[in-house]
Amino acid sequence: MKKISLTVNGKLYQVEVEEDMRLLDLLRDKLGFTGVKEGCSEGECGACSVIMDGKLVTSCLIMAFQAEGKEIITIEGLQKEDGTLHPIQQAFLEEGAVQCGFCTPAMVLAAKALLDKNPHPTDEEIKEGISGNLCRCTGYAKIVSSVKKAAEYLNKGGK
Amino acid sequence: MKKRGKGIACIFYGTGYGNGFPDVSRAYAELQPDGKVAIYTGATEVGQGAKTALSQIPAEVLGLTVDDIIFINEDTSITPDAGTAAATRQTYNTGNAIKMAAEELKKELINIAVKELGLNSDAGLEMKDGKIYLKILPDKCITLAQIAAKQSEPLRTFATFTAQTVQIDPETGQGAPYWPYTFSACAVEVEVDTETGQVEIIKAAHAQDVGRAINPKMIEGQMEGGFAMAMGYVLYEDLGLENGRIWNNKLSTYIIPTAMDMPEIQNIIVEDPESTAPYGAKGIGEPVMIPVGPAILNAIYDAVGVRMTEIPVTPMKLLQAIREKEKQGA
Structure with missing residues (x-):
């Protein structure tokens, strides 16, 4: 297990992750951002894409520990707090x-x-x-x- | 060398299960305490827009907005069976069942309004924006919420629609296996690279008979999606099935179109209302895909003079066919 901190949709998280955990699983299963979808699991379909430090990445091909110190945006982070859509x-x-x-x-x-x-x-x-x-x-x-x-x-x- | 060619194709498609198979849709329409109307039906939304189109139909019948329709589907414990979201049948079949249930509810509501307003006839009664009122004296008015409040149990109507299809004669193959039919046509211009065998679609026009366009934007979405799927089917997608094994079992080798592969497509929606359909509307889910393939193959023939009889037309296959033809010519 490894402790990492990362920012998701403007909020700082400190989480313990297994060494072989993918960013996709961290976002979906540990942090509950189910707007991140798992499609092909091999970086071809793009359904699991999130924005990491301004770049679009496929979260199935990134290990969770690689997100240490990164800023991530998922679909849940786009809507304003009052419910207004982006x-x-x-x-x-x-x-x-x-x-x-x-x-x-x-x-x-x-x-x-x-x-x-x-x-x-x-x-x-x-x-x-x-x-x-x-x-x-x-x-x-x-x-x-x-x-x-x-x-x-x-x-x-x-x- | 790059060679251009044009091709067209037209098709007709029979809606529903067909060939005498029972093709049944059912729906409830139920007045809610706030005057909105709930539709219960087993139709499944898979992205084709069933929920939207099938909410627009009862809204039209009842003079309500789509926001006043509460559409409840897919939950088999509370919805009646409406068949599968397949065979391009939901708009036509379930649309008919919902329209009938909504019309039945409207009839009941009007009858109640006649009594409640102390009228001696339903002549000239209008139903609009959640109200029933007398056109010549609009003060004679009752809201659907007021009617709902007077009911001891929710006002609910039910309708079943069974499509008319006849089993074909097994001896002659004749009959009327489907009803209704819908028609599509497609034209494409391609550019074939005779060095590489690559086919690029330059532009396309795609026409679809819809009976009546309930939601034109969604129809265009279906047409564009059908075009893309057919384009992949005809030019790229190869399962590579060999002795029961699928070689191209991932998206890195089973190639489907990306945004960059798509040509400019001109959509043409043809409206020719079908008398047995809800407001004349027919389904279009599958037919939108069908003419695209033959149109592409015809365009390839027009460009390089070879008839491709197997899809997908991969660069390798097309190159072989072109070389073959050159050899014969020499």
């Missing part, structure tokens, strides 16, 4: 970008990681930004238009 979440709803919803939490985080770095992405840049996240339902078109819409909301200073 502009990206709002745009996903309005555009109809959610079907079964399994890829959605990570897809929203992929969009956030992209827009944090590039507030005015082209369609091609959006497609590239979400290309590590597989979706079997939507054909991606509505997701791309949501990210575009979210960029507009964010550039206008939030909605």
Whole structure:
């Protein structure tokens, strides 16, 4: 066992983790962030993506102890305390970008990681930004238009 | 060399289980104490939008907003069986059952309103925004919440819809195995790299007969999703089944489309209301996928003159076919 501290959605956690525990299991099973989804478990589908120190990472390929001292954002960290949705979440709803919803939490985080770095992405840049996240339902078109819409909301200073 | 080609395909698709198999959906509509209406049905939401479309239908019948419909499904202990979320049947079959249950509830509510308002007929009574009122004298009005308060037990109606399908004649193969049918068409333009055998879809148009579009945005989502799934099926996805073993059993080798693979798709929603359907709406879940594959194969033929008869059309297979054709030509 190893004791680590990490920040998740702005809150500091100190937890004991097994050496062979994945970040995915720490977030889901120990800390209860079940918005992090386990898909393929080998870094291909992107469903377990979280933002770690500003970068989108697949939490199934990161060991829990590697998160020592890191700042992590999961889908649970996007909504405001009063329940207001993040502009990206709002745009996903309005555009109809959610079907079964399994890829959605990570897809929203992929969009956030992209827009944090590039507030005015082209369609091609959006497609590239979400290309590590597989979706079997939507054909991606509505997701791309949501990210575009979210960029507009964010550039206008939030909605 | 890069060669471009265009292809089209059209299909028709029979909704539901078909061939005489009993295809039944059931639903309850129940007035709530606050005047909202609960719909109970066993239909399953798998991301196709059943909950949304099947809430819009009773809202339309009862003059309510979708927010006033409490949609309760999937819990088998309290919902009646509505069949599977399969065979593109929920909008049509369960939509019909829900519409009938809601119409039945409306009838009962109107009858109660006639009595409560002391009227001698239901003529000219309107039901809208949670109220029943007389159009020529709107003060003659009762709310659904007021009606609910007067009931000793919740007002609840039930309806069953059974689709009409006939077993085909086993001798001749003739009959009417399905009803209704829906139609789709797809056109694609591809670019084939004759050096690598790679096929890129440049753009596409996709038309779907929906009867009536209950929720156009969700229909587009289904069409785009169907296109992507067909594109993967025809160009990338290979299970590699050999002696009972699946070689490509992970997403690193079983390749499905990413956002970067998707072309620009023009969606065309064709509305031609079906008389037996709820507000004319037919299901579209499966048909959206079907014409895409043959359209791609036709476009490949148009581009390089080879007929691919096995999918997925991997670069290796296509390259072999192109070389074969060149040899024959030489």
